[in-house]
Amino acid sequence: MxxxxxxxxxxxxxxxxxxxxxxxxxxxxxxxxxxxxxxxxxxxxxxxxxxxxxxxxxxxxxxxxxxxxxxxxxxxxxxxxxxxxxxxxxxxxxxxxxxxxVKTSATAAITAVTDRPPADIAERPDDAWAAVFLGEGFDPIDGAYRVKALSRAPGGRFGMVRDGDKTIAVGCGSFGHGWVSFHGMRTDLSRRGEGLAGRVLAGLANEALARGIDRAFLQVEEKNAPARALYRRAGFEQAWRxxxxxxxx
Incomplete structure (x- = not known):
């Protein structure tokens, strides 16, 4: 390409x-x-x-x-x-x-970002998935809108890491135009630093590989140093700003 x-x-x-x-x-x-x-x-x-x-x-x-x-x-x-x-x-x-x-990576490289079990994948987000967007540390109005928008994206898949009956980390993968893209990455405020976002990325990347998609991209604010560090470990490199x-x- x-x-x-x-x-x-x-x-x-x-x-x-x-x-x-x-x-x-x-x-x-x-x-x-x-x-x-x-x-x-x-x-x-x-x-x-x-x-x-x-x-x-x-x-x-x-x-x-x-x-x-x-x-x-x-x-x-x-x-x-x-x-x-x-x-x-x-x-x-x-x-x-x-x-x-805007950062891109080979999908296979993303699966190696964690040595723990990848996130579970669902076709639709449930209430527990949405609740992460509405939890402490997030704007509830913005969170509700993002849940609504991501839920209506055609063909999306929804990654989630659970602890018992509580969902503690989520993300969305969208497949189209030869790419998987990652959106809505959120981790419960009390559980940050545990590598949960990497498990979400890995789960969604596995879903993309099963579909034969070997290229991935995402977008991250330049000031978000913790997220950028994770994405570097997942093989993402800057395409443009x-x-x-x-x-x-």
């Missing part, structure tokens, strides 16, 4: 996994239209990293958000091929924040 094809496949797979209310394609852009708190589901992203800045296209994207009563937002990689896009957004009064890394662009409220 060429680098350009890889970028497009990852962006399409990302939007499929986070399941916005609506997705439009506008002149080389994938536009997620959603009122919820998942920023990847509520922003426009270029399908190439060498896309020129066309003010008329940016106008169309902004209009699509405005027509639905939503605030326009963009998710832009910081490589040189999108310099013009970033300049055009700056000219319109957008600022950028929340540096986030992006920022969210929005206007001050």
């Amino acid at each position: 060429t680098e350009a094809a890889q970028i497009e496949a990852i962006e399409r797979a990302t939007l499929a996994a986070v399941a916005p209310d609506e997705v439009l394609e506008i002149e080389g852009w994938l536009v997620g239209l959603d009122p919820g708190s998942i920023r990847r589901a509520a922003s426009a992203v270029p399908l190439r990293h060498d896309l020129s800045a066309d003010p008329a296209v940016i106008d169309q994207i902004e209009a699509a958000y405005a027509e639905r009563g939503l605030t326009a937002a963009f998710r832009i990689a910081d490589g040189p091929g999108l310099e013009g896009v970033r300049a055009e957004l700056s000219r319109r009064g957008y600022g950028f924040e929340q540096p986030t890394l 992006y920022f969210y662009w929005s206007k001050p409220s």
Whole structure:
């Protein structure tokens, strides 16, 4: 897969996994239209990293958000091929924040991240899976929305580590466009540091290998050092970095 094809496949797979209310394609852009708190589901992203800045296209994207009563937002990689896009957004009064890394790995490498039993895998999330998102240390409104969005992603699988009748770590794997992607990784606040997230990754990676999928990706905020350390152990390497662009409220 060429680098350009890889970028497009990852962006399409990302939007499929986070399941916005609506997705439009506008002149080389994938536009997620959603009122919820998942920023990847509520922003426009270029399908190439060498896309020129066309003010008329940016106008169309902004209009699509405005027509639905939503605030326009963009998710832009910081490589040189999108310099013009970033300049055009700056000219319109957008600022950028929340540096986030897109990281890729060979699926087989992820299964070796733990020597403990991998997570159990389910076709649908149950109440105990959802409860991890609503527990101490998490925003309950954001958590409820994420559970709803991930639950409606087509073909997703849900990893969980249990301790007795309590679920203590969860994650979601989405399969599409030749990739498995990982989303919604959460561990009970009282059980962090026990390697549970690695077991979730390993379980979902095994599910991907059973489907013949040998490539994986995920997205992690640059400031999240503990998660980045785990993902390095699972063989993930940085593909690119992006920022969210929005206007001050």
